[in-house]
Amino acid sequence: MKPTPSIRGGLIPRSAIRKLIPLSKETEKHGIKVIKLNIGQPDVETPPEFWEGVRHFKEKVLAYSPSEGRPEYLDALISYYSRFNLSFTREDIVVSQGGIEGVLYSLIACADPGEDILVPEPYYSNYLGTAAMAQVNFIPFTTRAENGYHLPERSIIEKCITKKTRAILFSSPGNPTGCVYTRAEMELLADIAQKHNLFLISDEVYREFIYGDTEAVSIFHIPGIDDHAVMLDSASKRYSVCGSRVGSIISRNKPFLDAVRALATVRLSAPTLDQLGIANCINTPDSYFIRVKADYKARRDIVVDALSALPDVVCHRPEGAFYVMLKLKGIDTEVFAKWLLTDFSHKGETVLLSPGAGFYATPGLGRDEIRIAYVLECGILKRAMEALIEAIRQFRLL
Amino acid sequence: MKPTPSIRGGLIPRSAIRKLIPLSKETEKHGIKVIKLNIGQPDVETPPEFWEGVRHFKEKVLAYSPSEGRPEYLDALISYYSRFNLSFTREDIVVSQGGIEGVLYSLIACADPGEDILVPEPYYSNYLGTAAMAQVNFIPFTTRAENGYHLPERSIIEKCITKKTRAILFSSPGNPTGCVYTRAEMELLADIAQKHNLFLISDEVYREFIYGDTEAVSIFHIPGIDDHAVMLDSASKRYSVCGSRVGSIISRNKPFLDAVRALATVRLSAPTLDQLGIANCINTPDSYFIRVKADYKARRDIVVDALSALPDVVCHRPEGAFYVMLKLKGIDTEVFAKWLLTDFSHKGETVLLSPGAGFYATPGLGRDEIRIAYVLECGILKRAMEALIEAIRQFRLL
Incomplete structure (x- = not known):
C-alpha cells in the first residue's frame, strides 16, 4: 500500500502560464524557434x-x-x-x-x-x-x-x-x-x-x-x-x-x-x-524608469497595432503592466495555443501564448481569449506578431 | 466600522522562541548584557x-x-x-x-x-x-x-x-x-x-x-x-x-x-x-565541518557539564543539533525566563532562554523545561552558565 496525497494537493491548479512549456521544449527539439510570450519575465537588465x-x-x-x-x-x-x-x-x-x-x-x-x-x-x-x-x-x-x-x-x-x-x-x-x-x-x-x-x-x-x-x-x-x-x-x-x-x-x-x-x-x-x-x-535613477517605460510602451503599441486591426479580434490598448489580453472570436485558444506548437511555424518560428481560460474562475469564460506578455525586444515582437497574424489566418481556415 | 482579521489569523501561534525579544531589548536599555541562548542562529562564519x-x-x-x-x-x-x-x-x-x-x-x-x-x-x-x-x-x-x-x-x-x-x-x-x-x-x-x-x-x-x-x-x-x-x-x-x-x-x-x-x-x-x-x-572542504562540529561539541559539553550536575535538574547529553532541552524541576520556566530579564543579573549579565511550553501541544507540558541554543563561543557560554546557575539558585529561594 502506498499513501496518496491529499485531495487538495491534487487540486492545486497547475499554472495556466507554464503548462505549455514542456510542449514548447518539444517544438524546439524539432528546430523551430518558439518566441515566448507566455511569462512575465522581463528581458530588462537588472540595474x-x-x-x-x-x-x-x-x-x-x-x-x-x-x-x-x-x-x-x-x-x-x-x-x-x-x-x-x-x-x-x-x-x-x-x-x-x-x-x-x-x-x-x-x-x-x-x-x-x-x-x-x-x-x-x-x-x-x-x-x-x-x-x-x-x-x-x-x-x-x-x-x-x-x-x-x-x-x-x-x-x-x-x-x-x-x-x-x-x-x-x-x-x-x-x-x-x-x-x-x-x-x-x-x-x-x-x-x-x-x-x-x-x-x-x-x-x-x-x-x-x-x-x-x-x-x-x-x-x-x-x-x-x-x-x-x-x-x-x-x-x-x-x-x-x-x-x-x-x-x-x-x-x-x-x-x-x-x-x-x-x-x-x-x-x-x-x-x-x-x-x-x-x-x-x-x-536607481529616474532615467532607468523613463527608458524602461518608453521601451514597454513601444512594445505594447507593436502588439496592439498589429492585432487590434484584425477582424473578429477584440483588443483594446491597455494602460499599463506589460500584458495584452485579447479576444479571438470563435477560436478555442486552448486548442490554438497547442496547435501553434505542434502544427504551425512561420519562417521557422512560432509563439508560446497563455490561453485565457486559466485566468477565469467562471467555467467557460476566457476560452476565446489569450494573454500576451510583451517582455521581448521590438524586433522579436514584430516577428512574433507577423507569425501570430498568419497563424490566426490559417487556424480560421481549418 | 473596521474589518477584523480572520479567526485563524488571530490564532497563528506567536513564536515561543522570539516572544521574549522585546523584553530583552528593554533589559539591554538598562545596561545589562543579555546573552541570547534562545535562537538557533549560529555564530559560525559563512564559508x-x-x-x-x-x-x-x-x-x-x-x-x-x-x-x-x-x-x-x-x-x-x-x-x-x-x-x-x-x-x-x-x-x-x-x-x-x-x-x-x-x-x-x-x-x-x-x-x-x-x-x-x-x-x-x-x-x-x-x-x-x-x-x-x-x-x-x-x-x-x-x-x-x-x-x-x-x-x-x-x-x-x-x-x-x-x-x-x-x-x-x-x-x-x-x-x-x-x-x-x-x-x-x-x-x-x-x-x-x-x-x-x-x-x-x-x-x-x-x-x-x-x-x-x-x-x-x-x-x-x-x-x-x-x-x-x-x-x-x-x-x-x-x-x-x-x-x-x-x-x-x-x-x-x-x-x-x-x-x-x-x-x-x-x-x-x-x-x-x-x-x-x-x-x-x-x-566546502571537510575541514570546515570537522572544525564546526568540534566547536559545537565543546559548547554542548560546557552546557551539559554545568547543568546536569545541579540538583533537581534533568539534563541528558544530547547527541546532535545545537540545542539542549532540560527540566528544571519545580520551576515555572515562563515566569523564570521573564524574571531573568526583569529582576536578575550576574556580573552585569543575564540570559535569554526559550521556555519549554511553546514546544508542546499538550497543555501543561513543558512548563518546567527550557531550551538552550548553544550557538555562542565557549567563553560566552561559560559566563552564561555561571549566570544561569546563580539564577536558578536565587529563583529557588524566592
Whole structure:
C-alpha cells in the first residue's frame, strides 16, 4: 500500500502560464524557434544598484533577517513610496517573499476557511493557487475585453457580496489585462469596501508600468481607506529582479498586520541578500524608469497595432503592466495555443501564448481569449506578431 | 466600522522562541548584557564557497528560477547526498524557501484540512504555525527529558493513530531536543508508517551536527520506505546561511511530489542567488565541518557539564543539533525566563532562554523545561552558565 496525497494537493491548479512549456521544449527539439510570450519575465537588465546593494553585505554570518524585514529595506521602501505621496512607517510594512507570499498571507489573515474573496476576472492565475492553499473561495465578477477589462457597474459587484465575503482582491495595473483603474474606479471599490466592511487587497506590483497620461492611483491615495486597505507590492518587475524574492504587505489595520506578522514569523525570514539589493535600488535613477517605460510602451503599441486591426479580434490598448489580453472570436485558444506548437511555424518560428481560460474562475469564460506578455525586444515582437497574424489566418481556415 | 482579521489569523501561534525579544531589548536599555541562548542562529562564519557561488551569477537579468529549483542547485544536492549513500535524481527533489516552506508544503500535500499529523513533542515550535496555516491537527506523543527525548514505546505511538492520521512529522537530529534517533528508532517509525499507510516526514536539517560515535541515519537509509518517506532539508544551519532561504523537499512518492511541485509553481521561484551560493557550498572542504562540529561539541559539553550536575535538574547529553532541552524541576520556566530579564543579573549579565511550553501541544507540558541554543563561543557560554546557575539558585529561594 502506498499513501496518496491529499485531495487538495491534487487540486492545486497547475499554472495556466507554464503548462505549455514542456510542449514548447518539444517544438524546439524539432528546430523551430518558439518566441515566448507566455511569462512575465522581463528581458530588462537588472540595474547595477541591485548588485551594489548585495555587495553592501559585509557581515561574516549570513544570518536570519527580522521576520518583518531588514530595517534598511523597510526604510528604503518608505522613501520610495514618499515619491508617490504615500506616507508609511516601519510599523505599516511586513516584507514578503515576492508578491505572491503577500497574496497568500493576506488571504489567510483576512478570511477563514470557506469564506469568500471577491475577485474581478480575468485575474492573475497564481491567485487561484493561493486561494486553494488558504482554503478560501474566489467569487468572480467578470470584466470584459469590450471595455478594456475596466470594472463593471457597482450593482454587479455588490450582488456578489454575502455575509461570507471578507475582501476584494484586485491588481491595478492589472495582470493579465494591463488595465489601470481610474481614480473613480478605485473610489468605487473603496466605497463598496467601506459600506460592506471588507478588506480591499490592492496588488500594485506594476505601479511603475503605466503609459501615456494615465494617472497612477494607489489604494492609499483614497481618503478614509486606512482600516480597509492592504497594499501588496514586489520588487520583481520594478527592477527586473524576479529571481530575488522580495515584496511587501502594507496595511494600517493593526490587527490584520499583526496576523500577517505572525505568519511571517512562522517562515522566519525573507532572503537577506535580496533585501539589501532591493534597498539599494532606491538609488536607481529616474532615467532607468523613463527608458524602461518608453521601451514597454513601444512594445505594447507593436502588439496592439498589429492585432487590434484584425477582424473578429477584440483588443483594446491597455494602460499599463506589460500584458495584452485579447479576444479571438470563435477560436478555442486552448486548442490554438497547442496547435501553434505542434502544427504551425512561420519562417521557422512560432509563439508560446497563455490561453485565457486559466485566468477565469467562471467555467467557460476566457476560452476565446489569450494573454500576451510583451517582455521581448521590438524586433522579436514584430516577428512574433507577423507569425501570430498568419497563424490566426490559417487556424480560421481549418 | 473596521474589518477584523480572520479567526485563524488571530490564532497563528506567536513564536515561543522570539516572544521574549522585546523584553530583552528593554533589559539591554538598562545596561545589562543579555546573552541570547534562545535562537538557533549560529555564530559560525559563512564559508567563502557560498560567496563564490553567488558571484558565479553573470546573467544580465536576475530572472525567476525554475519553480522546482535551479539545475546547478539540484545537481549539487544530488552530489552532496551521495556522500551519505543517498541516491537521488532531479525528479526526486523540489527546492523550498528554507526548511520551513518544506514543512508547510508537505503538510498541505499529504493531509486535507482537519486531518491529523502525529508529532513527537517537544517539537520545533514553528511546526505549529505551519499546521495552523495548513489547517491540520497536530496529535502529539510525548517524549521525556528522563530518557533524552528518545521515542516512547511503539504502543504509545500507535494508539494516537486513527483514520484521520496522514503522516508522522519529526526531526532528527532534533530541534529542540538535540536527540538523534537510533537506527532502531528510525526503523520503528518506518514500520509504523508502512503498517498504517502513513507519510513519514523526516526533517533532517541538522544532519551535519552529530557528535561522538552516534550514527547519522536518514529516513532514506531504511529499506522499503520509498513510498512513505519525505525528507526535508535546509542549507541554513549546514553552512550557517540562515539568511539565504533555500531548502529541499525530497520524495520518491510521485503523486505527493507532484502536488508539492504544483505548490512550488504557485510561489514561482526560490531565490536565485541563494541557490547558486548553496550549489557552490558543495565545495566546502571537510575541514570546515570537522572544525564546526568540534566547536559545537565543546559548547554542548560546557552546557551539559554545568547543568546536569545541579540538583533537581534533568539534563541528558544530547547527541546532535545545537540545542539542549532540560527540566528544571519545580520551576515555572515562563515566569523564570521573564524574571531573568526583569529582576536578575550576574556580573552585569543575564540570559535569554526559550521556555519549554511553546514546544508542546499538550497543555501543561513543558512548563518546567527550557531550551538552550548553544550557538555562542565557549567563553560566552561559560559566563552564561555561571549566570544561569546563580539564577536558578536565587529563583529557588524566592
